[in-house]
Amino acid sequence: MKRLISTIKEWFVDTWHIADSVGRSKAVETTEYEAEELDHIFGLLVLGSYVGLPSPPMQISLDLMPLMEKELMLMMAKVDTAHQPISDLFSVFDIG
Amino acid sequence: MSMPGATNIFFMGKGGVGKSTSAALNSVFLAQKGFKALIVSLDPAHNQCDIFQKSFSDKPVQIAPNLSVIEIDQDYWIRRYLKDVQDQIKRTYSYLTAFNLEKYFKVIKYSPGLEEYALILAFKEIQQKFSHLDYLVFDMPPTALALKFFNLPTLSLVWIEQLLSLRQEIIKKRDIITKIKLIKKERERDKVLNKINEMKKDYEELKSIFEDPKKTNVKLVLNPDQLALAESLRILKELKDINVDLNQIINNKVQMNPVCVEINKAFAGYPMLNFPHSEIPLIGIETLSSFLELNAEAVEERLNAC
Numbered sequence: 001m002k003r004l005i006s007t008i009k010e011w012f013v014d015t016w017h018i019a020d021s022v023g024r025s026k027a028v029e030t031t032e033y034e035a036e037e038l039d040h041i042f043g044l045l046v047l048g049s050y051v052g053l054p055s056p057p058m059q060i061s062l063d064l065m066p067l068m069e070k071e072l073m074l075m076m077a078k079v080d081t082a083h084q085p086i087s088d089l090f091s092v093f094d095i096g
Numbered sequence: 097m098s099m100p101g102a103t104n105i106f107f108m109g110k111g112g113v114g115k116s117t118s119a120a121l122n123s124v125f126l127a128q129k130g131f132k133a134l135i136v137s138l139d140p141a142h143n144q145c146d147i148f149q150k151s152f153s154d155k156p157v158q159i160a161p162n163l164s165v166i167e168i169d170q171d172y173w174i175r176r177y178l179k180d181v182q183d184q185i186k187r188t189y190s191y192l193t194a195f196n197l198e199k200y201f202k203v204i205k206y207s208p209g210l211e212e213y214a215l216i217l218a219f220k221e222i223q224q225k226f227s228h229l230d231y232l233v234f235d236m237p238p239t240a241l242a243l244k245f246f247n248l249p250t251l252s253l254v255w256i257e258q259l260l261s262l263r264q265e266i267i268k269k270r271d272i273i274t275k276i277k278l279i280k281k282e283r284e285r286d287k288v289l290n291k292i293n294e295m296k297k298d299y300e301e302l303k304s305i306f307e308d309p310k311k312t313n314v315k316l317v318l319n320p321d322q323l324a325l326a327e328s329l330r331i332l333k334e335l336k337d338i339n340v341d342l343n344q345i346i347n348n349k350v351q352m353n354p355v356c357v358e359i360n361k362a363f364a365g366y367p368m369l370n371f372p373h374s375e376i377p378l379i380g381i382e383t384l385s386s387f388l389e390l391n392a393e394a395v396e397e398r399l400n401a402c
Binding site: 063 | 270
């Protein structure tokens with residue numbers, strides 16, 4: 001009997017943890033998207049000279065460039081969805 | 097950057113007005129007074145070698161007691177800086193080969209924005225290396241590059257402030273995500289933010305050196321002609337915009353003409369040193385010394401005052 005109660009308790013705890021982490025993930029989905037977009041903006045601002053955008057003095061871009069591997073990769077990944085921005089946005093808000 | 101002990105004297109002005117000769121005269125004067133001085137030629141078209149009839153390099157060459165000359169090779173500083181960046185990229189980027197960056201960096205070498213930065217890098221090193229001297233006399237390049245040199249810290253700080261606030265916003269959002277998702281892993285310190293803060297500190301320090309009249313002394317050289325006067329007035333305005341004080345006007349090759357009256361009127365509030373036109377070319381340390389002796393009264397009064 002004790003073992004059954006313990007199993008049921010464990011099941012409830014596990015279910016609660018899963019539900020909690022799903023809920024938390026859902027809650028930060030938009031914030032994560034926003035953070036990623038801000039990363040893109042940051043990358044574009046710093047490395048804008050490569051795509052013809054107004055950019056900071058060259059030495060600022062060059063000084064930051066060695067530390068911006070992640071931003072560069074994000075920007076390259078963004079190229080895939082850049083021609084379909086609305087569908088990208090819809091998937092974030094779980095529409096459709 | 098350590099706090100410099102030497103006072104920086106910058107000679108600015110339109111091309112051909114006699115900046116290099118005035119810088120040489122001022123340095124010879126200071127050396128004769130017993131001050132330890134170093135002439136630093138930041139003009140890519142170096143003239144000090146013609147004035148002192150010696151060849152100079154990036155190592156100081158003594159030309160008189162208390163006086164040495166150094167020439168800054170702008171291309172060397174650009175190459176050195178780009179090599180540093182390239183090495184850092186090679187160390188940190190794991191997918192370098194996909195970019196063919198080496199080829200790209202060869203093009204960056206000709207980027208217009210790096211000339212003034214090369215001069216700033218050289219300036220920073222000279223400040224540290226020769227802080228034990230009394231005066232560092234900078235023979236500046238013509239107006240456009242010289243103004244970019246003074247403007248670089250201010251302009252860079254405008255961008256850095258923007259990038260800093262954006263980076264802080266990103267970190268704030270990431271912190272929220274970490275908190276809600278209960279990620280226990282300690283957040284790695286943001287290297288980009290650290291670098292931006294480091295750059296901000298550097299530029300603020302440079303800006304404060306340029307704005308401090310005890311550390312920076314700007315002398316504007318001009319000739320009594322309309323074009324030199326017009327450009328000098330533009331320099332004065334640009335320097336005012338970035339809070340750099342003008343300490344002295346050197347009216348070189350003075351002739352009695354209406355422009356001289358205009359110059360006196362336009363720069364009424366500034367100490368003015370009039371150098372007459374020299375009949376013989378001011379070449380060689382003896383000739384420079386004789387010229388200083390001939391104009392001893394004006395030179396003593398004005399150069400001492402600054």
